[in-house]
Amino acid sequence: MKIKKINLLSHHKNYLLYQKYFLLFRKIVFFSTGLFFVLLITSLLIITYKKNQVDVLIQQEQNLQTFIKNNLPVEENFKKFNNLFNQLKENLNNDVNFYPYYNLINDSLKISTNPPTIESLKIDQNKKVNFTLTFNNTNHLIEFLDYVEEEPFLNNFVNLKLESFLVESPSLLNTSNSYKISFVGQFKKIDNEN
């Protein structure tokens, strides 16, 4: 049915109300269009920014790949070295490395004018040590015992204690006794054992 006319007198209020709502709707449409463009531009800017970031990373990755590709033998050599050297150090932990520790004991005996002799020296891989020294003279023994109580000597050990003290007399007629002292303890690991 086609509308030919509307009685504005009788429905004036309703008409104004609809018109008001549709005017508001038009404003919403303008606003949504604006919002659409704002969103479009903002998202395009952010996406371009993000894409640039990714592009920079891709470029960086490619540069690194090229660098590594050109230096593969160098890398392989170092990896091999790293593996072997770590294994060597690990294996050396099983070793007693006797000589530097022997030297340490030997050098400390040299402080005495008449140094004692090493009767035995046992060292294991954990640097646990057991050594026996022989003295032919009481004065030298006392001189050495004074020395072993001093910091420079004790600093070489985690712990050290006198295990036994033995006086040996070769015969009843012989007045010159010999003295054997045994120590047990543990060496501090020498930083550079070489």
Added chain:
Amino acid sequence: MKINYFLIKQLQKNSSFLLIFFINILLIFFIIFFYIQKIDQFNKQKLILEDKIKSLEKRKSLIEYTKNLKNRNINIELINQYLNSLIPNTEDFFSITAALENLSHETGFIIINYDLGPIDGNRKTVSLTITGIGNMDTFLEFLKKYRFNSGRLITIDKIDYSPENLNQTSTAEKKLYLTFYSQKNYVNNLTLNTINDNDNGLILEILSKTKIIKSQLDPNKEIEISAREDPFEAINE
């Protein structure tokens, strides 16, 4: 039903606005959806790339570090030749025999007896008891040199040094329990363990003392090894 002519009239009048409104709503949803998807994709891609770059940077710094070692007179390629001799890829009878002979020759502590038994190439350690003859000096020389001088890495887990039977002139027999090593499975380790002063000292000791056993040389490498006073001679040239 009563027809609302005002509404119809207004709808007709604003039909283009209505259409634009729906298109706007659709486009806004589309943009939001597209934006979220793209940003998510870029973020994921960025994370993956950053991880890759981190790992590649590690490798790069490792390479640069290795190159810089040359400035510290450390030639990794040369050191690897020595390490390959000390810890060979597979165990073999020849290199153990050669090592023991080298050690006898160099220290004067003559190894007279050892029992090798069958060698299993897959074993990573070989232990054997040796009997040697020498005086105090040669025995000490042996204890000084056994680790690297033979061309093979040798460890001894404990030593009982009792010079009562050994003196400067007379000789005596001594038994020692030696362990030889071969290479473990290759660990693809990218961790950069920098070479500190202790390591440097150890490398220097290896280079100055070790005499490479020829069978352990990499056949693909042409490198001339000779005993040298200066362990870095080849690099300094």
